[in-house]
Amino acid sequence: MRITLVRAALLAAMVGLILNALNALNALPAAAAETAAAAGTTVKIDNFTFTPQSLTVKAGTTVTWINEDDIPHTVVATETAFKSKVLDTDDKYTFTFTAAGTFQYFCSLHPHMTGTIVVVPAGGGGAAP
Amino acid sequence: MTANNDQGAGLSRRKVLECMTWAGTGVLWTVAGGVPRSLGLVGEAHAQAAGFTFMQISDSHVGFDRPANPNVLSTLEAAINKVKAVPARPAFMIHTGDISHLSKPSEFDDAERIISQARLDVHYVPGEHDVIDENTGKLYLERYGRGTKGAGWYAFDANGVHFVGLVNVVNLKAGGLGNLGADQLAWLEDDLKGRTDSTPIVVFAHIPLWVVYPQWGWGTEDGERVLGMLKRFGSVTVLNGHIHQIIQKVEGNVAFHTARSTAFPQPAPGSAPSPGPMKVDDDKLRTVLGIASINLVPGQQRLAIVDTPLQG
Numbered sequence: 001m002r003i004t005l006v007r008a009a010l011l012a013a014m015v016g017l018i019l020n021a022l023n024a025l026n027a028l029p030a031a032a033a034e035t036a037a038a039a040g041t042t043v044k045i046d047n048f049t050f051t052p053q054s055l056t057v058k059a060g061t062t063v064t065w066i067n068e069d070d071i072p073h074t075v076v077a078t079e080t081a082f083k084s085k086v087l088d089t090d091d092k093y094t095f096t097f098t099a100a101g102t103f104q105y106f107c108s109l110h111p112h113m114t115g116t117i118v119v120v121p122a123g124g125g126g127a128a129p
Numbered sequence: 130m131t132a133n134n135d136q137g138a139g140l141s142r143r144k145v146l147e148c149m150t151w152a153g154t155g156v157l158w159t160v161a162g163g164v165p166r167s168l169g170l171v172g173e174a175h176a177q178a179a180g181f182t183f184m185q186i187s188d189s190h191v192g193f194d195r196p197a198n199p200n201v202l203s204t205l206e207a208a209i210n211k212v213k214a215v216p217a218r219p220a221f222m223i224h225t226g227d228i229s230h231l232s233k234p235s236e237f238d239d240a241e242r243i244i245s246q247a248r249l250d251v252h253y254v255p256g257e258h259d260v261i262d263e264n265t266g267k268l269y270l271e272r273y274g275r276g277t278k279g280a281g282w283y284a285f286d287a288n289g290v291h292f293v294g295l296v297n298v299v300n301l302k303a304g305g306l307g308n309l310g311a312d313q314l315a316w317l318e319d320d321l322k323g324r325t326d327s328t329p330i331v332v333f334a335h336i337p338l339w340v341v342y343p344q345w346g347w348g349t350e351d352g353e354r355v356l357g358m359l360k361r362f363g364s365v366t367v368l369n370g371h372i373h374q375i376i377q378k379v380e381g382n383v384a385f386h387t388a389r390s391t392a393f394p395q396p397a398p399g400s401a402p403s404p405g406p407m408k409v410d411d412d413k414l415r416t417v418l419g420i421a422s423i424n425l426v427p428g429q430q431r432l433a434i435v436d437t438p439l440q441g
Contacts, residue, residue, distance in 0.1 A: 047403035048345070070195040070406050072231060072261065078303045086261040088231060089195065106303035109257045112346040114304050 042066065043115060045073050045087070045107075050115035059122040062096040073113065078104040183287075184212050184222040184249070185333070187370030188390030190258065191240040192230035197393035197406035198414060201230075205243050207415070208391040212247045220287060222249045225370035225388060226256030226298065226335030233262075237272055255281055256335040256371060257298040266299060282313050284320050291324060293317065295334040297349045307336030307349035314354050326361050333368040339378070339385055342398035347372050359383060372404070 041061055044051045046068045057063060065075045067087040075084040075093050081103055084093035097103070097119040107113040189205045198204060212222065224244070229236035244251060253273040260266035260280070270281055277283040280296040295317070297307035309317075321330075332338065338355055340348030349355075359365045365383040373395035377386045393406045393414075401407070 048405065049403070069403075070197065072258070074261070076303075085263065086231060104303065108301055109261065110346050111301040111303055111305045112344070 043075075043117075044068055045075075045113075048073075048107075048110055048113055050105075050107075050113060053114075054116040054118060056118040056120060057097060059098060059100050059119050060096070061119070062094050063117060065093045067091050072109065073107045074109055075105055076108045078106060182215075182217055182219045184215075184219045184247075185225060185368055185388050186212070186222060186244075186391060187225040187335075187388040188227040188256065188373055188392055189224075189240055189244075190227055190230045190390065190392035192233055192236035193392055193406075195406060197408045201392040202239060202243060204415070205240070205391045206246075209243055209247050212249070219249060222247060222251045223292075223294070223333050223368065224251055224253045225333050225368060226254050227258045227370065227390075227392075228253065228256070230258050231261060232259055232266075232268055234268065237268065241272075252285070252292070252294055252333075253281075254294045254296055254334055255298055257301075260299055278316055279310075279312055282316065290329045290331055293320065293330065293332045295332060295338075295355070297334050297336045297338070297352070302350070305350050306340065306343060306346050307334075307338075307352070309349060309351050309355065314351060317355065318358055321358055324362075327363050329364040329366075330359060330362050331366045331368065332359070335369065336371045337369040337376075337385070337387055338367050339380075341372060341376055341387070345398065345404040347398065347404070356380075356383065372398075 041055075041057055041063050043055055043063060043065045045065060048069065048071075050065075055063065065084065065087070067073050067089060070089055072086045072088050072091075074086055075082070075095075077083065082095045082105070084095075086109075087093055097117060100119045100121045103117045103119065105115050105117070186208055189208075190201050191205065193201050212219070222244075228240045255266065255269045255273070259269045262268040266280055270277070274281045277294075280299045282294060282296045284291065284293045286292070295309060295313065297309050299308075300310055301308050324330075332355065334349070336349055337347055338349045338352035340352070342348070360381065363382055367383060367385045369385070369387045370390070372387050373390035373393065374397065375387060375389060377384070379385070394409065395404050396407050
């Protein structure tokens, strides 16, 4: 009886360990994928610069701009496709690009700040982001 | 001495812009004999006989609370106290823009509460931070735009000097600099028409009208057009803000000056990765916002600069 109990406890512990390990395995790729996706659809505004200055995404992608400067900025498409409100420090702006094309944009407060979003068709083998 | 439109052209053409002085953001100007010059250090100016003086403040950025200056209201108040302490009472004040940081009603309210303590008429032009409400400057025009045209430009006369307030912070084009636009230029051409060459002209706008540093957007795309229109006048003074530091030059009969901010300093052109607010040690802040005196020796076109910090 005592032996059985010990075995049961050991078994339970081992199962627990295995489950934890599996969880960890599952969690790792998920987190990595999330980071990669964020990096691929985010434009940082820092030091009066859009980074990356040119970003390529698939149609249907939502792009996020984050202002990390101590000065407000805006994100305004040159051809009026999109226009953010003023973004204070840490404010974000998102826009979903449904159509393929090249979109030039700039900061309407500091127009020397410019950037480009290149939207490619969503079709093909890869899953749409 | 009173200003005189018909003062000998020779005087004007000698560029008798003798002495200009900044205190933090406050610049004390006097106009005697038809040309602007200073009375001396703000706060120390002696009551001189010369009749006409005015102040310039700039870039108060009310609402800014980042590390470069978490308390912009107290530094604005310090600047206004300097204005109040001037013994020779100025006729009025000009504010060359960026009154607020985010064009919020509360920011304009706070600015007004402090600036009004100077008990002077204030002639404003907007900075880009004053026109970022949802309706791109509607709030600014409601508060400061009475009697102005377009986005808020206007002209007035005082003591024989013709003052022109221009707006170069709206409808900016991608990749470009400050912008005045065709409507404003046409208005200015008309406004200057018929004025005698000997009329002293003071032009003020937020972004420098001449190109200081295009890599940071410090200049005005069509500013050259204005300078062309002003070429025939014997005494032209261009006063700007935006770059939060003193930079000046003299070109022909035109003297250019930018004023300091009351809020925070910005780096010298090209000396930092970006023109963002420059953080200095807390005990150094008012040193940076201190007093500078700028002199133009008569007969020479070069300005001599003497910086005198408020502290230190």
